[in-house]
Amino acid sequence: MSEEVIKIEGGHRLRGSVKISGSKNATVALIPAAILANGPVTICGVPNISDVESLSVLLRDLGVDVCIKESKDHIVIDPTHMENKPMLQDAVQKLRASYYFMGALLGKYGKVVMKMPGGCYLGPRPIDLHLKGFEALGAAVKYEHGAYEITADKLIGNKIFLDISSVGATINIMMAAVYAQGRTIIENAAKEPEIIDVATLLNKMGAKIRGVGTNVITIDGVDHLDGCFHEIIPDRIEAATYIVLAAAAADEMTVENIIPAHLESLLSKLQEIGIDIKVDVDKVTIRRGDQPLKCTDIKTLPYPGFATDIQQPLTALLTQAHGQSVITETIYTERFKHCQELNKMGADIDVRIPSSFINGPSRLSGSVVEATDLRCGACLVIAGLIADGVTEIHAVYHIDRGYENLDGKLEALGAKIWRETI
Numbered sequence: 001m002s003e004e005v006i007k008i009e010g011g012h013r014l015r016g017s018v019k020i021s022g023s024k025n026a027t028v029a030l031i032p033a034a035i036l037a038n039g040p041v042t043i044c045g046v047p048n049i050s051d052v053e054s055l056s057v058l059l060r061d062l063g064v065d066v067c068i069k070e071s072k073d074h075i076v077i078d079p080t081h082m083e084n085k086p087m088l089q090d091a092v093q094k095l096r097a098s099y100y101f102m103g104a105l106l107g108k109y110g111k112v113v114m115k116m117p118g119g120c121y122l123g124p125r126p127i128d129l130h131l132k133g134f135e136a137l138g139a140a141v142k143y144e145h146g147a148y149e150i151t152a153d154k155l156i157g158n159k160i161f162l163d164i165s166s167v168g169a170t171i172n173i174m175m176a177a178v179y180a181q182g183r184t185i186i187e188n189a190a191k192e193p194e195i196i197d198v199a200t201l202l203n204k205m206g207a208k209i210r211g212v213g214t215n216v217i218t219i220d221g222v223d224h225l226d227g228c229f230h231e232i233i234p235d236r237i238e239a240a241t242y243i244v245l246a247a248a249a250a251d252e253m254t255v256e257n258i259i260p261a262h263l264e265s266l267l268s269k270l271q272e273i274g275i276d277i278k279v280d281v282d283k284v285t286i287r288r289g290d291q292p293l294k295c296t297d298i299k300t301l302p303y304p305g306f307a308t309d310i311q312q313p314l315t316a317l318l319t320q321a322h323g324q325s326v327i328t329e330t331i332y333t334e335r336f337k338h339c340q341e342l343n344k345m346g347a348d349i350d351v352r353i354p355s356s357f358i359n360g361p362s363r364l365s366g367s368v369v370e371a372t373d374l375r376c377g378a379c380l381v382i383a384g385l386i387a388d389g390v391t392e393i394h395a396v397y398h399i400d401r402g403y404e405n406l407d408g409k410l411e412a413l414g415a416k417i418w419r420e421t422i
């Protein structure tokens, strides 16, 4: 069977500026949230990524009118004529965020039937906290024939303490609770910026959500939500990827359309290892300088700590630092598949779960590698840009789930990158 691969000829220094797209992790929650409205919702800044295509397939199957405007970054979602029915299995399993239809459909209709979502395999990714939250609101959860059936005659607000401050559970419970009777309080809620973006959309629609961005979120149920217009926040993980890539492969590069406050844990780490960073209101300029990079230690944590989604791209850069860097992964303890791929390219990384020990600097050579998941793909792209020779990356569909126009953006910066069907 033929497969599309990405090829990168390493060693071309990058320069210029790159514009960051709308946030994938916000978009994939905003789109399901839109079905809670009783009229059209226009979302602007939508990235052209395959996760959005998969969500559009799911929406259209439910009878939702989805119009992607010519500019591609505006989507109008009109749920006026939607019907509630079991979700299309194939599309559900193409991405993680299909689980947001659980909260949205339960909130709107009191019933949802769907399989376990897909998304990157980073070790087990249970959804028990989502389900416990729905149950606390009065829903019954059944798991039969490989699918969840979640039903409620009436959802009633309750106090819900999350054992882990899960992004997905926080958003899902918020969506289920907007129409619940009375007050829902989510304690130990996650604080990621994408959660604030979803609550902003819901509040524009008429919801009454307070406390987002803190660990206690209060939702007072309402009877009706209207359509509205919303612009998505910039993607802090895409931004981080280009910032790390600039530190690895550019003499000077500007990353535009970002919210620097969302990137503080990364920017301070990069400064610590010797990267020069100039921060402006909505952009950063990265200069590598002549000094060798210093090694460092990192522990991934919920926001505002160091994001797990950034540790994989950063590993590529740390193969160039002098000494041993240690990355300890506390969110997904098995999120280290990128290390074996980097080792194929000449890196010296030892994985002892939950940490990777990166011994540098290593000279990387172009190799045939596999993007085992989305951010592994980003890591391998960075490695390919600094490696000698040509790197061939397989399973690029993972990368296309989350990076808009990766090839075009890199080409404009001076990279030699192309796709081939082999």
Ligand SMILES: CC(=O)N[C@H]1[C@@H](OP(=O)(O)OP(=O)(O)OC[C@H]2O[C@@H](n3ccc(=O)[nH]c3=O)[C@H](O)[C@@H]2O)O[C@H](CO)[C@@H](O)[C@@H]1O
Pocket: 025, 026, 028, 096, 097, 124, 125, 126, 127, 128, 129, 130, 131, 164, 165, 166, 167, 168, 169, 190, 308, 309, 331, 332
């Ligand atoms: C679409 C999306 O936004 N994906 C992001 C989201 O994933 P996602 O929302 O799936 O991640 P969570 O924040 O829920 O996961 C955090 C931790 O909680 C655990 N957990 C979660 C839910 C649950 O019911 N039970 C449970 O044990 C998970 O296994 C993990 O160890 O946040 C992750 C952590 O920042 C990011 O890596 C993903 O990019």
Ligand SMILES: C=C(OP(=O)(O)O)C(=O)O
Pocket: 025, 095, 096, 097, 118, 119, 120, 121, 309, 374, 375, 402
């Ligand atoms: C893990 C990620 O995505 P998802 O949760 O959609 O699999 C990610 O964006 O790095």
